[in-house]
Amino acid sequence: xxxxxxxxxxxxxxxxxxxxxxxxxxxxxxxxxxxxxxxxxxxxxxxxxxxxxxxxxxxxxxxxxxxxxxxxxxxxxxxxxxxxxxxxxxxxxxxxxxxxxxxxxxxxxxxxxxxxxxxxxxxxxxxxxxxxxxxxxxxxxxxxxxxxxxxxxxxxxxxxxxxxxxxxxxxxxxxxxxxxxxxxxxxxxxxxxxxxxxxxxxxxxxxxxxxxxxxxxxxxxxxxxxxxxxxxxxxxxxxxxxxxxxxxxxxxxxxxxxxxxxxxxxxxxxxxxxxxxxxxxxxxxxxxxxxxxxxxxxxxxxxxxxxxxxxxxxxxxxxxx
Ligand SMILES: [Mg+2]
Numbered sequence: 051x052x053x054x055x056x057x058x059x060x061x062x063x064x065x066x067x068x069x070x071x072x073x074x075x076x077x078x079x080x081x082x083x084x085x086x087x088x089x090x091x092x093x094x095x096x097x098x099x100x101x102x103x104x105x106x107x108x109x110x111x112x113x114x115x116x117x118x119x120x121x122x123x124x125x126x127x128x129x130x131x132x133x134x135x136x137x138x139x140x141x142x143x144x145x146x147x148x149x150x151x152x153x154x155x156x157x158x159x160x161x162x163x164x165x166x167x168x169x170x171x172x173x174x175x176x177x178x179x180x181x182x183x184x185x186x187x188x189x190x191x192x193x194x195x196x197x198x199x200x201x202x203x204x205x206x207x208x209x210x211x212x213x214x215x216x217x218x219x220x221x222x223x224x225x226x227x228x229x230x231x232x233x234x235x236x237x238x239x240x241x242x243x244x245x246x247x248x249x250x251x252x253x254x255x256x257x258x259x260x261x262x263x264x265x266x267x268x269x270x271x272x273x274x275x276x277x278x279x280x281x282x283x284x285x286x287x288x289x290x291x292x293x294x295x296x297x298x299x300x301x302x303x304x305x306x307x308x309x310x311x312x313x314x315x316x317x318x319x320x321x322x323x324x325x326x327x328x329x330x331x332x333x334x335x336x337x338x339x340x341x342x343x344x345x346x347x348x349x350x351x352x353x354x355x356x357x358x359x360x361x362x363x364x365x366x367x368x369x370x371x
Pocket of ligand 1: 098
């Protein structure tokens with residue numbers, strides 16, 4: 051579309067231009083035509099930058115179920131069904147728990163669920179590190195997990211200095227404490243954040259198992275106060291906070307629903323973890339290591355703009371909360 055418009059415009063304009071003006075115009079046209087298609091790569095973290103076979107996802111699921119039983123007092127035999135329903139309907143179990151009325155401290159939840167993960171299963175990945183560092187584009191992490199987990203996982207993978215910043219749970223759901231701290235390290239992407247997690251516990255817990263067991267046409271699911279993928283509004287906020295143009299960004303994630311939501315907000319999409327490309331995915335990669343075979347054009351650019359990141363900023367100064 052843009053190419054057609056530029057061609058037509060070029061023909062029309064060239065009839066009225068002096069030769070000097072025509073040369074200037076053609077130079078600009080040529081530069082625009084050579085402009086790389088993407089200037090930003092947006093990466094999910096868990097099961098995208100390391101494989102599912104690490105076992106972290108399975109352990110995380112077990113920890114969530116233990117948290118629900120131990121901290122929220124839910125009977126054991128309902129936990130699997132409840133957590134599956136919440137995850138399916140709200141993007142994360144945590145977002146679902148808040149939606150149906152459970153109130154709890156977010157930091158406590160994250161430290162319980164992630165604190166005991168087998169991080170030693172994650173090994174340094176010099177091959178991925180080299181691929182990332184040679185990419186002349188902005189690279190940003192976008193995860194539903196908290197900043198402590200993101201920093202720890204990236205450090206174990208040896209990728210802590212490969213990204214410009216991290217959009218994490220706290221970025222989209224800043225607590226009053228985060229908003230008031232004025233922490234200079236958090237300022238970069240926090241400045242635009244507007245939502246807070248000042249929430250109040252509901253007087254009653256919504257029975258989501260009963261809701262799906264006997265659906266009533268008039269019944270609707272309660273909304274969650276937590277912003278996370280795959281909500282389109284959450285993805286759009288993340289893009290705005292990090293000043294990302296979706297039309298010029300490739301979004302990598304292992305979740306089909308996150309990829310499909312990303313597509314709906316205008317991102318170009320890459321499903322990671324399978325070579326089967328579902329609807330909504332522009333590409334599918336069995337492993338993130340296949341990125342160069344599938345998308346060699348990402349490296350084929352002479353345009354060194356200010357998007358060219360040198361990897362000098364340590365993760366501790368670029369984690370966004
Ligand atoms: Mg993931």
